[in-house]
Amino acid sequence: MSQRSSFFQDVYEVVMLIPEGRVTSYGAIGKYLGMPSSARMVGWAMNASHTLPKVPAHRVVNRVGVLTGKHFFETPSRMQELLEAENIKVDNDQIQRFEYFFWDPVKELP
């Protein structure tokens, strides 16, 4: 919303709006920002999200529900722990019942 920031800021805001116990995908965020084909950029934005500790990057996974970015956390297991702490089942670095936990900003946000 702020001009001073790039779409990175928008990504952060969307991620921070993810309800507890829910997850979303890079493509969903990109789609919400008007770049459904630039899911890569969303992931790239998450890489910079480390500057904002308030961004629950652990709630962002790829479209299959795999914790692709877990390796970017302090510890690879940290991402799974955070998800399990929110009652989200994770097995073999993949979210179980991903559809059930999936949170689409395009649908949930106005």
Next chain:
DNA sequence: GATGTGACTGACC
């Protein structure tokens, strides 16, 4: 100013 890279996605072989 150009080139390379990336936490993805969808389509093709």
Next chain:
DNA sequence: TGGTCAGCCACAT
């Protein structure tokens, strides 16, 4: 049925 290829845009060097 599964693996591989190319496209996508913004940021860093």
